[in-house]
Amino acid sequence: MKLAPFVTGDGQLVEASVIHFNQDLAAPQLFGTMRFSHVSDSLRGLVRDIAGRAKSESRPLEDFLDVSGRSGHSRIGIDIHLSEGEPHVSDKTKTIELPVVVSALNRHLAESLSDLQALASRTPVDIGRLFVPLSDHLSREEVLKALEREELLLSEGHEIGADGVLEVPLENVRYILSQRLISIPNNFAEMIVRGKHGLAMFQQPAPSGLPEEFGPKEFMVSALRISLGPYTAFISRNLNRPGVFHLASRLLDGVRTTGIDTLRQAEIYNRGDDPVPFRDLRLRIKLYPADERVSAITTRVLKPGKATAILARGVDFAEITDIFNAEACRALFDEISAAPGGGGLYGRIMMPGRIVTIPWEQEDNRWIPEFQWRLVYECARGNVPESILTGEEIPKRFRNFLHDLKYVGGEQSLSKVFVSDSLPPVDALRVLKRNGVGVVVIRSINMRGSRNGGNPEYYLDQSSYEEINRLWREGMRFYMIFAQDEACHVREFNSGFWVSAEGKERLGRLHTTAALFGSVVDELKPILMPQFEEFFAALAADPRLGEGLAIAHGSGPGVMKAADDAAARHGIYRIGVGIDGEKIGQRTNFSPEAVVQFVNIALNTRQDILDRRSLFKVFNVGGYGTSYEVNMALTFMKIGHCLPAPYVFVDPLGLGGEGGHLWRKSIEQFQELSSAHKTGQAEIPPLGPMWVVNCCHLVRSYPEALTVIRAFLDDPAAYWSGAGIDIAKVLEARDNLARAGVVIPPYIVQALAPYDRKDA
Structure with missing residues (x-):
């Protein structure tokens, strides 16, 4: 049975000698001491035994343990490795001290060792951890099984050697430092103390990517991709080409190193005298079992059937x-x-x-x-x-x-x-x-x-x-x-909402939202509820919608609460986008899976979310607020920030006078706006497009509303044609919403595919 390696916490650079120049590396170096404090009895005993074995077998200490430097230090070209000499283990002070060599391999940071030396003289500086293998690394067969069990993801182009050592190519990425920013006083110290968290303002990917060749005596920060489950990975010092080596930050932790699309920095140096093609370079990586704590976390987090997706996006x-x-x-x-x-x-x-x-x-x-x-x-x-x-x-x-x-x-x-x-x-x-x-x-x-x-x-x-x-x-x-x-x-x-745990899980599957608008009057709820039940049952059962369906409403009482309750009973995802209705005596409904609430003055922001996120709009019996929402929704469709689709106006009660439709006069007003007029002074062209009005449907029941929506789902292109909508308007709206991060339903994508091909 293979054992997990022993990995310590950070040791500190507590002593730093005068600076020397290494001719082979063409870089300055200093010799120092790395100290580990408050060391356990077991670790002190382990290091003492390793030192004794290395001495008795006349082998270097690096054959038995290694140093992994801090990521931020390696990324600016500061390397650390063990120096000649034996570790000093003290039971009295519970410390371990090891001789180390610190090299400055980034020629643009010529004074970095002097700055590091001065910093270490004032306060101990975290410099690196000890990595102690307690058994062999994983074999080829064990690596292949890890891939089969969804416990490991590797980038394209990787190879698994006969000995189980991975060879992983570099990505076409090169990181550059801002020379001006790092020359500002205290910035270097901030990078040293805070590590990679202090680098974000100073180091970014270069637009040009990797060059063709890696020149002699050059330092480079590139990247690789790997995602680890219950494994610890250690990058070998030497790459696959002689003379090219990886700096000290070589440890990749299990679980923490997840997300195959997340770049993991690789800091390399060409100590040779000849250039090396980047396309030939491969990092050599050994995998080891993780400790019990990491294995337990892996079991809890990487659930069967979901493990690959989690490894891909990151825990x-x-x-x-x-x-x-x-x-x-x-x-x-x-x-x-x-x-x-x-x-x-x-x-x-x-x-x-x-x-x-x-x-x-x-x-x-x-x-x-x-x-x-x-x-x-x-x-x-x-x-x-x-x-x-x-x-x-x-x-x-x-x-x-x-x-x-x-x-x-x-x-x-x-x-x-x-x-x-x-x-x-x-x-x-x-x-x-x-x-x-x-x-x-x-x-x-x-x-x-x-x-x-x-x-x-x-x-x-x-x-x-x-x-x-x-x-x-x-x-x-x-x-x-x-x-x-x-x-x-x-x-x-x-994604713009406060979501529950269940809501977060389902959010990524949504593609079609129907927004429901209506009055806060509670007396409407028992009247509308029976038709709501049938309406939502039919929508939930439609295979074109399924788990992709959501409803959105204003989080208030009355019609909104009736719709929310009915949708919940049929398992439809609910989105509540409200305003501070409690200021006017309206209790906010926080039961939907996704909610976001605004102060009253942010009314337009709230309406913007409801309109952009929804494809279908259902205007129920409502008052002043609903009238405002009608105007806003039609305006959004007109300017290309909503896809042209049915806007359904439902009045099962006949509240428009003499049993007429409540919204009839509103639609007639929009028809007037969209018609040409002749006056005694001039001919006035339409003040708005008639196709917007053609998307408005007055119905007397929710079964009728369902018929309108189903007809659109059957053939969106036929609906647009029948409404007199230029397909260019639909494409424009589609592109606007896609740029805003709104998911386009699959049946819309399919309906627009022939027109995309024509444009191409």
Whole structure:
């Protein structure tokens, strides 16, 4: 049985000698000491035994253990490896010290070792971990079985050697540093101390990709693709070509290294005297079993049938943690208060191995918001040492949570979590993101005040919504506890909505949304409910819709609640997009799988979401609000921000006077607007296109509404032709929605395919 390798935490560079020049590498070097503190008895004994064996067999120490450097250091060209000499193991101080050589292989950072030397003289600098194999790496047969069991994904072009060593090609990617930015004082120190999290502002992919050749004595940062389940990978020092080697950051952790589309940086150096074609280079990687903790996480996260998809996209924060469990989520708020006068903390930043506590910032017994946001910034940068808890200082109730954070996959940007009662301003969110915080967990959008009795609020203004959406698209995650009555649940912000755990799972399968508009009058609910039941049952059973169907509504009572209840009984995905109706006595419905709520002044933002996201619009019996929604919806279709499709107006009660249709005069008004007029002064052309009115259908029952929708599903192109719609208008609307991230239904894609081919 193969054993998991032993991997330590970071050791520190505590001594650094004078700088020398290595002629073979054409690079400066310094000799130093790497110290591991608070070392366990077992590790001290293991290293002592290894040193004795290496000495007795006259073999180098590297045959038995190796150093894996920090990713951020390797990415700027700082390499580290073991030097000649034996490790010093002290039982008295519980330390291990090893001699190391640090090389500066990036010629653009000529002074980096001097800066590192000065930094290490002031404070210990994290420099690398020990990697100790306890058995052989996986064989070829074991690697092939791992692929079959959906425990491993490899990039195209890989090869598995007879000995089980993987050979993986470099991607056509080259990273470059901004020489001007890294020359600014303190930036180098920030990169050294914060590692790869300090590099985002200084290092980016080059537009040109890899050159043809890798020149002699050159340093290069490229990338590879690999996704690991219950395995630890170690990149061999030497590549497949003599003279080309990989810098010290060579360890790839199990589970954490997931997401086949996520680039993993490869830092290489050509110590030879001749150029090497990049197309010939292959990284050599050995796989080892992961430890018991990682194997347990893998069993929990990589479910059969879903493992490949998870490995492909990367293990998510919500999969690693129990964040959707309301009790577990609420535990993160221990000692965090809702207001400065209540004592406790403003918030905390949680990450693997440490917690940063953020107190309320008050001067003269008054809370100063500007000071608070600056304190958040300084705490995020690690500039408030008294706020940092590590080791035994960390409360035991948080330790498992912090430990699991290190296994978040993908870009690995979701391992720092900001927890506060309410959402900070968007500028503060940006500061948190720049400092590596990828997750925000809150209980309320706004700080709780006396005006709302200290209750949480879930209503966003337009700027906050747009910024959260933007940060989400950039990879940040937001979670909020929704509390109603005695119950509470947790939602994640995803694709513009706060979604439940189930809602997140189903969201990616949606392609067709029907928006339902109508009055908040509760007396309408029992009248409309029987027809709603039949209407939604038929839609849910339509094979062209199936799991791709959702309904959207305004989260209010009356018609909206009737539609929501009926859709829920038939398993239809529900989206609630509302405004702060509680201000006018309307209780908000937070039961749909996806919700987002706005302050009243953001009414147009709310309507924009309802209209863009929905294909079909169903206007039920309604009043002033519904009349506004009719006008907005038709305008969106006219300007090409909604696909031309049936807009159905339903009045089963005959509220239009003398039993007529409630919406008849509204449609007649739009017909007038879309007709030419002759006056005594001029001939006035139509003020709007008649095809918009042709998409409006007055019906007296929901079975009639269903007939209209089914006819469109049967043949969208025939519907557009019958309504007098130029197909170019449909293509324009399709492209506008696709650019906005709206999913185009498959039957629309199929209907437009012949016209796309003609355009091509």
